Amino acid sequence: MPPRPLTPPAACVRSAVKRYGTGDTAVTALDDVTVWFPAGSFTAIMGPSGSGKSTLMHVAAGLDGLTAGEVFIGVDELGAMSDNELTRLRRDRLGFVFQAFNLVPTLSAYENITLPIRLAGRRIDTAWVDELVGMVGLTDRVEHRPSELSGGQQQRVAVARALASRPEIVFADEPTGNLDSRTGSEILAFMRRAVREMHQTIVMVTHDPVAASHADHVLFLADGRIVDQIDDPDPERVLDRMKQFGA
């Protein structure tokens, strides 16, 4: 577990329990998990299939509710929020990168990037968006539709979109899962840069030790519990730790 921060964490999950189904068929996806995501850090969540890592991200991002426990974004508890409040929270304070098909196919890259801002009806900070577009190297492709972009380019658009509204946290769910390793590491490099240069907070779920090694901290989940943590990871140590799950 990361050290208890001196400044308030960007997000915090406390005593979280998530159970699906009832009775004999009930599955416990999260079993009393407590975790902080420090502001300005890059956290990777790892674990074998069914460990609860995706569920942890979903509840932390307000995409799914808890059976018991609390989730905070900043100082705001999500449990009491209505669907509309959660939607506004995601729109205004969070960013998302998914594994694939992240983009709205009818909109251009630029429109996709600015979509959350426009959904909120806010003014687009064009200088900032241009800077992001430059950073992800899409300056001359912003008018293209997703179908005219490669998988890597699409994912860069997704990252730019996640950052465009200057969210408190970006949640990334297997952002490199559908990419070859070279393209994947580009994406990770952008995310790394966002944390280092813009003090962005990023939480990433991944099963790829190389991807995880770009993070500041790696949390390991198994059977719905946090079982380990590695700070300043490198791929070998992450891989070694993962291998223990198989044993």
Added chain:
Amino acid sequence: MTVHDNTPDIVDRTYRVGGAATTITTTLRGLRGQSRRLATTALAVMLGVAFTAGTLVLTDTLRESFDGMHVDAHAGVDLAVRAPASFGDGPDAVRDRVDAELTAAVAAVDGVAAAAGRTSGWAQLSGPDGTLLGDIASGVDPIGENWIGDERLDPWRIVDGSPPASANEVVIDRAAATTLAVAVGDPVDVLALGGRHAMTISGIATFGDNDDRFGTVTVMFDEATAQHLLGERGRHDVVVVALEEPAAADVVADDIRRSVGAAHEVVTGATLVDEARAVHLQDWGFFDTVMKGFAVIALVVGGFIIFNTFSITVAQRTREFAMLRAIGAGRGQVLGSVLTESMAVGVLASLVGLGGGVGVSAGLRSLFTVFGLELPDGGVVVRQGSLVTAFAVGVAITALSALVPALRAARTAPIAAMRESAIETSTPGGSAGSRTRIATGSAVTLAGAGAMASGLAGAGDDPIVLVGLGGLAVFGGVAALGPVLARPFGRLVGGPIASIRGVPGQLARDNATRSPKRTASTAAALMIGVGLVGFITILAASIKASIDEMVTAGVSADIVVESGSFGFGGLDRSLVTELRSLPEVAAVSGSTLASAEIDGEVSEIIGIDSADYGRLIDLGSTEGSLAGPDGTGLGLDRMAVNADTAAERGWSVGSDVPVTLADGAVRTLTIGAVVEDPYIGVPPMVDTALLESAGLRPFDIQVFVAAADGVDRDTVLAAVASVAERLPNAAVYDRAAFAEDRAGLVDPLLGVVYALLAFAVLIATLGIANTLALSIMERTREIGVLRAIGATRAQVRAAVRWESVMIAGFGTALGLVIGAGFGWAVVRALETEGITRLVVPTVPLAIVVAIAVATGVGAAVLPARRAARLDVLEALRS
């Protein structure tokens, strides 16, 4: 939720592909899996079939009850003796009355059990408060008859009181007694020849077991009174005969002929029934055609929806078909699978639709009642042939609509299994496919327009059918052009929507233009309904304006007294005499309809008070004179015709023309005047006195009045009204109000047509809802992303709603353009029929647009709700 990506199912199904039986197995499993997406297809088929079956059942029922009515009306009548036809054939024959003495002569013939004279005519009951029973415009005829009271000859039975025993007693049917809340001994007024008569109810009767005779209102007098008030003293319309041995009819008929002489015609009761039935069929043939036309419209609109649903589902299942192909399914098997699926839907939905048809027929019946058109009562008749027709048409339309999508499915390349399925594909403008489409669509549209034009010009055996098929072809052609037009339309309308509604507006626009084919074929269903509504609206407005113009320009009378009788009954002739005596009045003429054989041709003629008529109706420049040199009119030996008729028949002023009237005598009439007749289109005119001299006892349908010099309109109106007051069926109008009343005659029919077209719009709405639901299913993941990154439910709903509005707007725009085109063409074609004005009414058309757009909003309600309620996580995983 979706079943397609359910891998075990696909694998299971692929194993089963092999023979026909297994194809059906896969089909049925496919059906089960897609029950939701096929639900609206099934609904469209169901509605189409229900409407078809409903119209067929209704027309069967009406025909049956008409038949029953005519059989019952002549129940017990084995033979009838009447005057031979003066002119005309069969059911259209016009004949004189017979002398009352004939009855006794016929009764004396051996084998005759009973004989009675029958006289019938117009007689209208008026309640104590002036309520009139019966309304000819609604099909409820007010009929007067003599009371026969012989159960061998007719089914009328007294249930209370006694037969009429004097000239001021009547028997009325029980339905009328109930409506008027009168009983035996109560006073009642009867309008008939001679005006209003105060009568006493001596009895109340039923027609067999029925309270009335098939929805008509009947009042019965004693024989002499009936002759006096309905026909002619001492004469009957016909003598009806019941035989001791009905089987011996031929023998007895010959005996009667020998006994009463060749001057009479003896026919069987069956002939009377056949003639009455034939007259009715002439009247209802148009009704039949209209109803079948609407059934076709409902099926075509349904066809678009079926086509659309199968197109979309086939596209969505590309991978599945490719998988089947990859593991060895032949094209024929894939084709068979999709076709079988459509047939299964067609069969099931058509069966359900048949059941609904009976309900629809009842609904249609009450629809006509709501708009004031009474249909006769009678048990619902469901003929097997009609059911088979409706069922077969439903299945055939379904199979036909599914054919193109099925062929597309069969063409799926096995390699498509490996690709990301390109679901909402589109053909960019300018490609070869698009060029073919433009060429085909334009060709079909033009061919349809050509067919309509030649139909409107009266070409072919059945011009109406040609116009109808041409119209369908135009709709088809424009529907084919739809995908080419969808994007420009989307840009045109979507821009403003996007700028007003922000992101949801932009998403709506982009989604609506994403698959122009899909948008276009969805919109096409609405296009048909809106096109026809637009057309009818323009046509009706043009007809009304033309009638108004015709009346305003053609009627110079200040006041018109209208009977609303359309030729059966009307205003007693004494009204004209009384009005003429008013000091406020300068000129009066009645106008009545009759028929005559003029120089070998049967023609409608009008009887007028010819001395004054020319001052009341603007007949334009006249050769000769209607009023005659001495101002006494046409008299008994002259007639007037309009210039068109004169030119056609080669007559001019002074020509002698042989004319036969109902009495059968041939008179030689001289053409006294040839009128230009620029406005009204009058038939040949004779003086009403001539008709009276031929034994006709005419009523005036209208009476025209001109005010004396210096008398203002209100004064003369009041004077006329005070005289006409004694006739409850007289409505007194000034000229403008009369024009309005005439134009208003279009309204009841218009109401029915709108209601029927609303049905087509309803089916189209289902189509839009269906397309949206299917599209949303495809875009589940996309919606999940939108929701995850912060689109609110309201924003998702708005996007779906506005997409729907755009589709509806597209259909509406196409429909209005076509409707305007049809309206223009038909109005132009009817110019010679007196439809001289083309009116494009903005307010009604704006209402049509508003309703169509509202339709879009309505269609979006459920799909939008489903889209907004999608679970974000599940949507992201799909």
